[in-house]
Amino acid sequence: REGYTPTFFCHTASFSCVFAKLLSKTDKKKKRIAFPQSLVATDQAEVLMVPLQPVVLEAFDHCASLGRFAIRDSNQTIGVGFIRSVVFVQGD
Secondary structure (H helix, E strand, O other), X not given: OOOOOOEEEEOOEEEEEEEEXXXXXXXXXXXEEEOOOOOOOOOEXXXXXXXXXXXXXXXXXXXXXXXXXXXXXXXEEEEEEEOOOOOOOOOO
């Protein structure tokens, strides 16, 4: 769900990230759904994530090692993926 905050592992960094918006998901029947309410175990999803602290990341197309990540919660890997794009937002 939106607001979920697991731990991300990217290259040698680990940091918390918030699922800000679920943009789309594709279920195991290959049915694509825009703006889903939640995700389940076999879904593939496109998610807007916001790190809670500054972190250096790169899109997978530019640097593969900085563009892959794993999501862990309660010492279990719950997801893996790659970064499609990075948006820098200047904070106050």
